[in-house]
Amino acid sequence: MFCHLRPVRRLCPGKIFPYWFLYSRALSGAEAVNALRPFYFAVHPDFFGQHPREREVNENSLKRLSAYLENLQKPGFKSLKPTQLMFYVRETDQNSSDGQEHFSTSGFRAVKFTLHTRDLLSTVLYILNSCSLSIEHIQSLNTNVHSQPLKEAKRISDRPIKWDKSYYSFTGFKDPDEDLEQVWRMETTLTSWLDNNGKSAVKKLKNSLPLRKELDRLKDELSHQLQLSDIRWQRSWGIAHRCSQLHSLGRLAQQNLESLKNAKGCTVIFTDRSGMSAVGHVMLGTMDVHHHWTKLFERLPSYFDLQRRLMLLEDQISYLLGGIQVVYIEELQPVLTLEEYYSLLNVFYNRLLKSRIPFHPRSLRGLQMILNSDRYAPSLHELGHFNIPILCDPANLQWFILTKAQQARENMKRKEELKVIENELMQASRKKFSLEKFYKEPSVSSLQMVDCCKRLLEQSLPYLQGMHLCISHFYSVMQDGDLCIPWNWKNGEAIK
Numbered sequence: 001m002f003c004h005l006r007p008v009r010r011l012c013p014g015k016i017f018p019y020w021f022l023y024s025r026a027l028s029g030a031e032a033v034n035a036l037r038p039f040y041f042a043v044h045p046d047f048f049g050q051h052p053r054e055r056e057v058n059e060n061s062l063k064r065l066s067a068y069l070e071n072l073q074k075p076g077f078k079s080l081k082p083t084q085l086m087f088y089v090r091e092t093d094q095n096s097s098d099g100q101e102h103f104s105t106s107g108f109r110a111v112k113f114t115l116h117t118r119d120l121l122s123t124v125l126y127i128l129n130s131c132s133l134s135i136e137h138i139q140s141l142n143t144n145v146h147s148q149p150l151k152e153a154k155r156i157s158d159r160p161i162k163w164d165k166s167y168y169s170f171t172g173f174k175d176p177d178e179d180l181e182q183v184w185r186m187e188t189t190l191t192s193w194l195d196n197n198g199k200s201a202v203k204k205l206k207n208s209l210p211l212r213k214e215l216d217r218l219k220d221e222l223s224h225q226l227q228l229s230d231i232r233w234q235r236s237w238g239i240a241h242r243c244s245q246l247h248s249l250g251r252l253a254q255q256n257l258e259s260l261k262n263a264k265g266c267t268v269i270f271t272d273r274s275g276m277s278a279v280g281h282v283m284l285g286t287m288d289v290h291h292h293w294t295k296l297f298e299r300l301p302s303y304f305d306l307q308r309r310l311m312l313l314e315d316q317i318s319y320l321l322g323g324i325q326v327v328y329i330e331e332l333q334p335v336l337t338l339e340e341y342y343s344l345l346n347v348f349y350n351r352l353l354k355s356r357i358p359f360h361p362r363s364l365r366g367l368q369m370i371l372n373s374d375r376y377a378p379s380l381h382e383l384g385h386f387n388i389p390i391l392c393d394p395a396n397l398q399w400f401i402l403t404k405a406q407q408a409r410e411n412m413k414r415k416e417e418l419k420v421i422e423n424e425l426m427q428a429s430r431k432k433f434s435l436e437k438f439y440k441e442p443s444v445s446s447l448q449m450v451d452c453c454k455r456l457l458e459q460s461l462p463y464l465q466g467m468h469l470c471i472s473h474f475y476s477v478m479q480d481g482d483l484c485i486p487w488n489w490k491n492g493e494a495i496k
Contacts, residue, residue, distance in 0.1 A: 027120040029073050035124045038133045043087045046272075052335055053443040054088040054108065057473060059235065060441075060484075061085045064476055065115075065127075072120055081196070082116040086473060089131050190489040191461070197477050198463035205468065205481025211239045212480070218246040225253060227264040232281075234271035234335070239480045245270050245286060252290050262300040271335070276303040278328045278341035306338055313345045320352045322359030324367045324401070327385065331442040333370055344371050348390040355394035364401065367408050380404045384412030415446070422446045425453035432457060433464040437482075440471040444487050452487040459491070 027035065043062070048055035068083050088108045113130035117123040121138075128135045219231050233242060249268075253260050267281045274285040274296050282300070284293055314326040328341065336344075348371055369386040378400045379387045386401060386408065426449070430438040433456075440449055452471050468482040476484040 027124065029069070029120070032069065032120040032124050035138050036127065038137075039127055039131060042089045042131065042133065047090055048088065048108075051088075051108075052331065052333070056236075056441060056443055058087055060472065060474065060476070061087050064474065068115055069120065069123065072118075072123060082114050084112065084114045084474060086110060086112045087131065190459075190485060190491050193475050193485075194461060194463045194483075197475075197483070201463075201467060201477045201481050201483050203481070204477065204479065205466075208239050208480040211243060215239055215243050215246070218243060218250065222246060222250060222253065225257075226260050226268075228268055229265055230267040232267060232269045234269055234283075236478070237270075238478075242270070245284075248290070249284070249293075252293055255290070256294050256297075259294055259297040262297050266300075273337075276300075276307070276338040277330075278333075278336040278338060279330060280307050280338070283337075303338060306342060310338065310342045310345065313342065313349055317345065317349050317352065319361075320349075320357070320359070321369070321401070322364035323362040324364040324369050324386070327368045327370055329370055329385070332381075333372075344373055344390055348388075351390070351394065357394050357398045359398070364405060366412075367405060368412070380408055380411070382411060383415045384408050384410075418446045418450065422449050422453070425450055425457070429453050429456050433461060433469075434466060435464060435469050436466050437468040439469075440487075441473070443473065444471050448487040452489070455489075 043058050045055045045059045045062070048058060064083060065085060087110075089111050090108045111131050113126070115123060115126065117126055124138065125135055128138075222228065223231060231246070233245075237245075263282050269277065269281045269283050270286055271283045272285055272287070273283060274288050274292050275283050276296075277283050282296070284296070317326050318324060326345070328336075367386070368384065369388050372387050372389050376389050376391065378389065378392055378397055381387055386404070388397065426438055429435070444452075449471060464483070470478075470482050470484045471487050472484040473486050474484060475486065475489075478484060
């Protein structure tokens, strides 16, 4: 009896696994991927194109989950370190709330959980349960489940069993409560995480140095040859991947230099699709072939003409709204092409023309607004800009802007002050720890970064010397040796 019941209690503190889990066989890697399809569908970054912050979080978490699942399948593995993950889960018909998760008005919710499982089946079940997704389809994957044990299992309660401490002393089995306490201690301690991962990061960073130099060389050569303002990447691709993309652009420059010269003064961004972005950057889709890139560079003069018309449209909207500046904030807004953004502005402008809201000329100068297509009510962002829906009722819009104008000015002033403090603290941190590079993910706010740096400066962290440190939402060692730590890291005992 004990041999059947012990794994359930150990692996699932709470009502996590169904009764048939007791008699299930192990999943293969392919079956695990198939079983996780509802999860991948709910969190896949491609569905978060309108929400760049959430997309970035899901991308990073999927990378770490993939590494965890890979390690589970390695022969002879003993135990994996607890891995804390966060995903933004799209709301679908099968999703449900447990009353504790935060639901977003944008149609998704944030879910956090810690993996400390020891096989693929329990991992898959834990992930699906944590995200409130159905697990009914998994039983069909277990073709070796015998009918007789299932009939008996139906009479077994799935209530978690709480054994007396003497049971563990007598059998020699490990108390799962002690296991969980150890997980809490391990996952939230910055110094212990650096102790465990510092050497690995140093090795990866050292191995990546030749490629990093090659990346810098290629970037400088292409920027000079094409007279580009900058070359960037929308995603956190590895160094080798970035070098490959630059080599590809370099080959195109050798074949068709005249067309590429149209990008003079532009910023080129490697991303998911080709075109021109809302702020005028040249976007090169990494899945597109040279033919698509060539056509894009040939069309740049017509894009520049559309960009001038777009800027004129922004000025006209600003004039109608008392001088408020229309801006597009890359870190906070959906990734839009120039055509898509022009279309949004045009719809909003035509609605303003019809309503003729009476704003005093230049009364709102110094304030900023961004346009949204997925909202229905205006709002004031903590950074000081207004979020204005393109289909907002004009009368409500006028009242909202006028009543919130003073608060918006105060927020903008606070944002500028916070930015200065953030830069000073980042410089101090980089100097104290002799960091080669110190940066943050776009989804980390200035307020979070200030809090993080203040606490870092109180620590002695020798492992950081000469490293590349990224402030993120999770602990992770990137493939090229960059150390990622959460902005809200903790030291000492974990807080449950």
